[in-house]
Amino acid sequence: MNQSELSRPPRASYSYDYPRPSVTVDIILFTFHEDRLKVLLIRRSHAPFADRWALPGGFVNIDEDLEEAARRELNEETNVSDVYLEQLYTFGDPDRDPRGRVITVAYFALLSNDQVNQLQIRGASDAGEAAWWDIYALPELAFDHARILHYAVQRLRWKLEWTALGFLLLPAEFTLSELQRVYETVLHEPLDKRNFRRKMLAADVLEETGNLREGDHRPAKLYRFTAKAIELEQARRRFP
Amino acid sequence: MNQSELSRPPRASYSYDYPRPSVTVDIILFTFHEDRLKVLLIRRSHAPFADRWALPGGFVNIDEDLEEAARRELNEETNVSDVYLEQLYTFGDPDRDPRGRVITVAYFALLSNDQVNQLQIRGASDAGEAAWWDIYALPELAFDHARILHYAVQRLRWKLEWTALGFLLLPAEFTLSELQRVYETVLHEPLDKRNFRRKMLAADVLEETGNLREGDHRPAKLYRFTAKAIELEQARRRFP
DNA sequence: CCAAAAGTGTTATGCTTACACCCATGC
């Protein structure tokens, strides 16, 4: 920024007299549950948009980093602390909140399937109820949250196409079919089983755990992601 | 955001009593000039970081969209109005500005070579002098601007690898060699001439203008980007 | 033995890469 502004001598109005916007963080927390891609929403209990569903989030404290604020808010509302978080985009349309200027930094988060069950959603008091919603059957959302969520879904798709992040939505051990279902659900298109498996295995990011998923039918091998894969995925590189 | 926060009944402190950060935009304006990738920097005239170079930018007005703020600042300091602009990232480390909490939304901008010459850099008054700096020979920067700029260069590389944005740095008509030099400079690696040309032409985004660049040696065909290419580049798709 | 999901290979096509020489012009 022209932070030189900040240090200009007082003229008509001193720099710090500029009216300041409020800054919030919003979190789009995705998970994969019962073959559905889900997002966590909170039901608003007050106007505006009372009873409408909204993304979890809240104010950034004055001495707190943005990502830290996102983690804190998420932790306050869901009790989860160990999630993948990445900054998505900053939305600052002056009319996005009817009560005043609120700029929001949106964060995109992935929660593994097994964390979901342990998860204790708080905030039933005045934050209103919280619930997981299927991404393909959403209610009407408050503010510009529909737009934010749409943007987040696009980003998630892109991530899955080019990185190995898919596993972050699954439990530590999973079958290739389960992984494929994640990809199919997120990308919203069917994938060829043989090609999917070959590509995934060729990427050299999976290893067999030695365990089997016993179920109704033929048992399936369980896999986990290798530590190497988790590093690799940080470096944004083409990847299945 | 949990904009529900905003509407919670007053408790210990009313929501709007939260101390608010300042919000600025910073612009990383790239161009390509004399075979160098350049960025516009402004010399600070006041503390902190007096005499250090910084990215252009300034406060977001209370009723102004973020991108609008970026365009306004850019226009105020450089007189350019028709640039490619895209949001880069939001930097919000509480200590990034020694004078207080300043969150900055960074924008990434591309200016074509021929716009550079017409460009009248203003702000010699108290914003200090402005200058184009070679990206590979930068001075020390104020605040966390080195980090922001580094991030912007990464984004620019990525853009060039996967989209056809390269032409935004060049004049309306250019030779394939000139285009190749842009790519080589930005990516910071040599490219094979035949492969580069084939890929570019195969992408079906260039057309001959019919004119030739006359020079010291054999004249070169001039190309322009097709209208289609400019649309296509919006859709983030693999591309030379 | 039947239903259901797991698992497995081959071929054709297109993209990527590596690589070296002739061409047109100005001086």
Place this chain on the structure above:
DNA sequence: GCATGGGTGTAAGCATAACACTTTTGG
């Protein structure tokens, strides 16, 4: 005629996409 940058083709390797049947288990 020579120096300089403009311009061109081919072959090998690799990734992708399309496609159908057998295996293993539980009931």
